[in-house]
Amino acid sequence: MTKQISIRRGYDIKLVGSATSTLTDLPLSNIIAIRPPDFPLFFPKLLVETGDEVQAGSPLFFDRNHPNLRIPSPVSGEVTEIVRGEKRRIMEVRILPDQKETRYLTFLEKPTTNLDREKILDILIESGCWSYFRQRPFSIIANTADQPKAIFVSCFDSSPLAPDLAFVCSQEPESFKAGLEILRALCQNVHLGVRADDTSDVWTQLPEVHIHKISGPHPAGNVGIQIHHIDPIRKDDIVWYIHPQDLLIIGRLFREGRYRADRIVALTGSCVKQPQYYRLQTGQPLQDILNDQLTGEKCRIIQGNVLSGKKAVAEDFLSFNTNQLTVIPEGDEPEFLGWLLPGFKKLSLSRTFFSWLAKNRTYDLDTNLHGEERAFVLTGQYEKVLPMNIMPVVLLKAILAKDIEQMEQLGIYEVAEEDFALCEFICTSKIEVQRIISEGLELARTET
Amino acid sequence: MKWIRRTVDSVKPNFGKGGRFEKFHYLFDAFETFLFVPGTTTSHGVHIRDAMDLKRTMMTVIIALVPTLLFGMWNVGFQHYRAYGMEVSLLDNFLFGFWKVLPIIIVSYAAGLGVEFVFAVLRKHPVSEGYLVTGLLIPLIVPVTIPLWMVALGAIFCTLLGKEIFGGTGMNFMNPALLARAFLFFAFPAYMSGEIWTDLSQEPGRAVVDAYSGATNLAIFDENFLEMDSARDMFLGTIQGSIGETSTLACLIGALILIVTGVGSWRIVLTVFAGGYLMGLFMNVLAPADVPLHAMHTPAYYHLIMGGFAFGAVYMATDPVTATHTQTGKYIYGLLIGAFTVVLRVFNPAYPEGMMLSILFMNVLAPLIDHLVIQQHIKKRMSRA
Numbered sequence: 001m002t003k004q005i006s007i008r009r010g011y012d013i014k015l016v017g018s019a020t021s022t023l024t025d026l027p028l029s030n031i032i033a034i035r036p037p038d039f040p041l042f043f044p045k046l047l048v049e050t051g052d053e054v055q056a057g058s059p060l061f062f063d064r065n066h067p068n069l070r071i072p073s074p075v076s077g078e079v080t081e082i083v084r085g086e087k088r089r090i091m092e093v094r095i096l097p098d099q100k101e102t103r104y105l106t107f108l109e110k111p112t113t114n115l116d117r118e119k120i121l122d123i124l125i126e127s128g129c130w131s132y133f134r135q136r137p138f139s140i141i142a143n144t145a146d147q148p149k150a151i152f153v154s155c156f157d158s159s160p161l162a163p164d165l166a167f168v169c170s171q172e173p174e175s176f177k178a179g180l181e182i183l184r185a186l187c188q189n190v191h192l193g194v195r196a197d198d199t200s201d202v203w204t205q206l207p208e209v210h211i212h213k214i215s216g217p218h219p220a221g222n223v224g225i226q227i228h229h230i231d232p233i234r235k236d237d238i239v240w241y242i243h244p245q246d247l248l249i250i251g252r253l254f255r256e257g258r259y260r261a262d263r264i265v266a267l268t269g270s271c272v273k274q275p276q277y278y279r280l281q282t283g284q285p286l287q288d289i290l291n292d293q294l295t296g297e298k299c300r301i302i303q304g305n306v307l308s309g310k311k312a313v314a315e316d317f318l319s320f321n322t323n324q325l326t327v328i329p330e331g332d333e334p335e336f337l338g339w340l341l342p343g344f345k346k347l348s349l350s351r352t353f354f355s356w357l358a359k360n361r362t363y364d365l366d367t368n369l370h371g372e373e374r375a376f377v378l379t380g381q382y383e384k385v386l387p388m389n390i391m392p393v394v395l396l397k398a399i400l401a402k403d404i405e406q407m408e409q410l411g412i413y414e415v416a417e418e419d420f421a422l423c424e425f426i427c428t429s430k431i432e433v434q435r436i437i438s439e440g441l442e443l444a445r446t447e448t
Numbered sequence: 449m450k451w452i453r454r455t456v457d458s459v460k461p462n463f464g465k466g467g468r469f470e471k472f473h474y475l476f477d478a479f480e481t482f483l484f485v486p487g488t489t490t491s492h493g494v495h496i497r498d499a500m501d502l503k504r505t506m507m508t509v510i511i512a513l514v515p516t517l518l519f520g521m522w523n524v525g526f527q528h529y530r531a532y533g534m535e536v537s538l539l540d541n542f543l544f545g546f547w548k549v550l551p552i553i554i555v556s557y558a559a560g561l562g563v564e565f566v567f568a569v570l571r572k573h574p575v576s577e578g579y580l581v582t583g584l585l586i587p588l589i590v591p592v593t594i595p596l597w598m599v600a601l602g603a604i605f606c607t608l609l610g611k612e613i614f615g616g617t618g619m620n621f622m623n624p625a626l627l628a629r630a631f632l633f634f635a636f637p638a639y640m641s642g643e644i645w646t647d648l649s650q651e652p653g654r655a656v657v658d659a660y661s662g663a664t665n666l667a668i669f670d671e672n673f674l675e676m677d678s679a680r681d682m683f684l685g686t687i688q689g690s691i692g693e694t695s696t697l698a699c700l701i702g703a704l705i706l707i708v709t710g711v712g713s714w715r716i717v718l719t720v721f722a723g724g725y726l727m728g729l730f731m732n733v734l735a736p737a738d739v740p741l742h743a744m745h746t747p748a749y750y751h752l753i754m755g756g757f758a759f760g761a762v763y764m765a766t767d768p769v770t771a772t773h774t775q776t777g778k779y780i781y782g783l784l785i786g787a788f789t790v791v792l793r794v795f796n797p798a799y800p801e802g803m804m805l806s807i808l809f810m811n812v813l814a815p816l817i818d819h820l821v822i823q824q825h826i827k828k829r830m831s832r833a
Contacts, residue, residue, distance in 0.1 A: 334486055375615075
C-alpha cells in the first residue's frame with residue numbers, strides 16, 4: 001500500500017557539516033543525568049533518593065498529573081545526586097552507572113510482540129516507554145486512555161543537517177519491525193512517511209502499514225505536515241506519532257523484554273571537526289561526544305537541529321529525544337553596514353542578496369539575528385514555506401488576540417511549533433513565530 | 449571600520465539606562481543600527497535566521513525606485529528646456545532636474561524623519577525603516593514646481609496622521625506617501641493641478657515657445673483623447689507629470705527588481721495592470737457610438753501608460769502593509785485598483801489622478817477583502833471536517 005505525495009512549498013537550508021556515515025560507540029562515562037525539565041508539561045515527583053540503587057528500567061520519577069507517565073533510568077547504578085533549581089524544582093537526577101555490566105529490569109518473561117492491546121499498554125506504561133508517544137492536537141505526550149484514529153511515523157528528517165534515519169534504523173531493522181507490530185496492535189491505521197527517493201531495505205517487508213512516498217523540500221519530513229497531507233486532523237480527532245529512533249527502543253523492549261535506551265546521535269555543524277554518528281546512552285554528558293571535536297571559540301551547541309532544537313551548553317546531558325547535535329558559530333559581532341552589502345555568503349530566501357545566484361552552495365551560518373524585531377510588514381512570505389492549508393499570519397494574529405474560536409477554525413489543532421520553524425527563519429520582521437504558536441497551543445489546550 | 453565601532457561604543461553608555469541622554473536611546477539606536485547590523489543572536493526558537501531584515505527590504509525598494517528617480521530628474525530638465533525651445537545635452541537636462549529635485553528629497557526626508565525621531569523619543573519605540581521609502585516616494589509623486597514648505601507639510605502630515613498615530617510602520621492602514629499627496633492635492637489645489645508640471649524658471653534671453661501647453665494627458669484626454677502625446681512618449685515618459693511617475697518603462701524596470709527579489713508582490717502588480725486594461729476594454733464596448741471623442745473610446749492600453757498608473761501599480765499598490773495581506777485577496781485588490789482608476793478617469797474629470805484615489809480607497813477596503821477571504825478559507829476548512 002504505497003502512495004505518492006508531492007510537497008511543493010518549503011525550503012531546504014543547506015549547511016556545512018553534515019554527518020558522514022561512520023558510527024562510533026561511546027563508552028559509558030561516570031555520570032548519567034535525566035532531566036525532568038526536558039519533558040514538556042511534566043510535574044515530576046521523585047521515586048528515588050540519593051544513594052538508591054537502580055536498574056535500567058527502574059522508574060526515577062513520575063508526573064503528578066498523569067501517574068501513568070514514569071521516566072525510567074537508562075542504566076543501572078547508584079543515584080548520586082538530585083540537583084534542584086529555583087523553588088526546589090527538580091532539575092536533574094544523577095546516576096553513577098555500573099561500569100562492568102548493566103543490570104536490567106525484566107518487563108516480559110517471554111519476549112514477543114504478539115500481545116493484546118491492554119497488555120502492550122501495560123508494558124509500555126510500566127517500562128516508562130509511554131513518554132515516547134506524542135499526540136496531535138497540541139503536540140504533547142499522548143494519553144493512554146485515548147483511541148487514536150491513526151499513528152504516524154515520519155521515516156525521514158528533512159531539517160538542516162538532519163541524521164539519515166534510514167542509516168539509523170538499518171542498524172536494527174528487526175527492532176524497527178517489532179516496533180511497528182506494536183503500533184499495529186495499538187491502532188489499525190499506521191502511516192509511514194518515507195522519502196520518495198529512498199530505496200533502502202529497511203522500509204521493505206514491513207508489517208501491514210500504509211507507506212507514503214513523500215517528495216519535496218523541508219518541512220516535508222515533519223510528521224505534522226505528513227499528517228496534514230495523509231489524513232488531516234478534524235475537530236475531536238486524536239492522532240499519535242512517534243520518532244523512528246524511539247520506535248527502535250520500543251521494538252527492543254518487546255524483543256528483549258528490557259528497557260535499552262541507547263540512541264544514535266548525529267554530530268553535525270560547521271564547528272565540528274569530524275561530523276559523524278555516535279551511539280550513546282540517554283542522559284550521557286555532551287562532553288563525552290563533544291570532546292576534542294569543537295573548533296572555534298564561540299560556539300552554539302544545539303540539542304536537535306538549527307530550526308527547532310534546544311540551546312545547550314557543553315555541560316548538559318543528552319536529552320531523551322535528541323537525535324542530532326548541531327554546533328554552529330555564535331554570530332555576536334556587529335557588522336558594519338551589513339544591510340547594505342551585496343552578501344555573497346549570506347543565505348536569504350528573498351533574492352535581495354547576491355548569494356541567490358549560486359543555487360547549490362552550502363552555507364556556514366551563525367546565530368546572528370540579522371536585524372531587529374519589527375511589526376509584521378511583508379506579507380506572503382510564510383505561505384512560501386508552509387505546505388499546509390493554513391493561513392499562517394492570520395493564525396498567528398488570532399493567537400496574539402487570544403481568539404480561541406478563530407484559532408480552532410484556522411487549524412491550531414493541526415500544527416506544532418516545528419512546522420512553523422521555517423516561517424520564523426525567513427521572517428523579515430524577526431518575529432518569534434514558534435513562541436507564538438507554542439502560546440497558542442497552550443491556550444487552546446488549557447481553555448478547551 | 450574599527451574606529452567607527454570604537455567611537456560608537458564609547459558614546460553608547462551615555463544613551464543607555466541611567467546615561468545622560470537616556471531619553472534619546474532609540475534615536476541613538478536608530479543611528480547605531482543604521483551603521484552596524486547589531487550582534488544580537490537568536491535566543492528562542494530557530495537558531496539561524498534569514499539574512500534579510502526590514503532595512504534590507506526598504507533598501508531594495510529604494511534601489512527599485514532609482515530608475516524612476518534618474519529618469520524623473522532628466523525629464524524635469526527635458527521638459528524645462530523643451531518649453532523654451534532649447535535643445536541641450538542629456539547631462540544638462542539631468543543636471544537641471546537634479547538641482548531642482550534634490551531639495552525636495554532633502555526636505556521630504558528631513559521633515560518626515562524628524563517626526564519619526566520625535567515619536568521615537570516620546571513614545572520610546574525604535575525608529576522603523578518605513579520612512580526610508582516614503583521619504584523618496586513623496587518627491588516622486590509631486591510636481592517639480594511644488595514649494596518646499598508644502599513638501600515638508602505633506603511629509604509631516606503623512607507621518608503623523610498616516611502612520612504614527614496608529615503605532616508606526618506596520619500598523620498604518622493607508623499608504624503614507626499617497627496620503628501626503630492626497631492631502632496636498634485637496635488642501636492646495638492651485639499648486640497641485642493646472643499648468644504646474646513644468647519648471648518654467650527664467651532662461652536668460654528666452655521666452656516660452658508658443659507651442660507649449662502645460663496640460664497633462666490626463667487633462668487633455670477628457671476633451672479629446674486623440675490630442676494626447678503619442679503612446680511611445682507616454683511609455684518612455686518624455687511627457688509632463690509628477691517627477692517620477694511619467695516613465696512606464698522606468699516603473700517596469702523597478703517592478704522587475706521588486707518581483708525578482710521577492711519584495712514586491714507580482715500578484716498585485718499584474719492584477720492592477722490587468723484590472724485597468726480590462727476595464728478600459730469594457731469602457732470601449734459601452735462607449736456611445738455617436739460621440740466618437742468620448743473618453744470611453746480611449747484605447748484600453750492608453751490607461752496603463754498614462755499618468756501615474758504604472759507608478760502606482762508598482763510602488764504604491766504593492767505596499768505590503770496597506771495592501772491585502774492574504775494571497776487570494778491580492779488578486780481582488782489589484783483588479784479593483786486597476787478598474788477603479790479607469791472608471792474615475794473616464795467619469796470624473798474633476799479628479800484626473802484616479803490612481804491615487806483608487807489606491808487609497810482600496811487601502812480602506814483591503815481589510816474587508818481579507819476578512820472575506822479568511823471567512824471563505826475557514827468555510828472550506830470546516831467543510832472538510
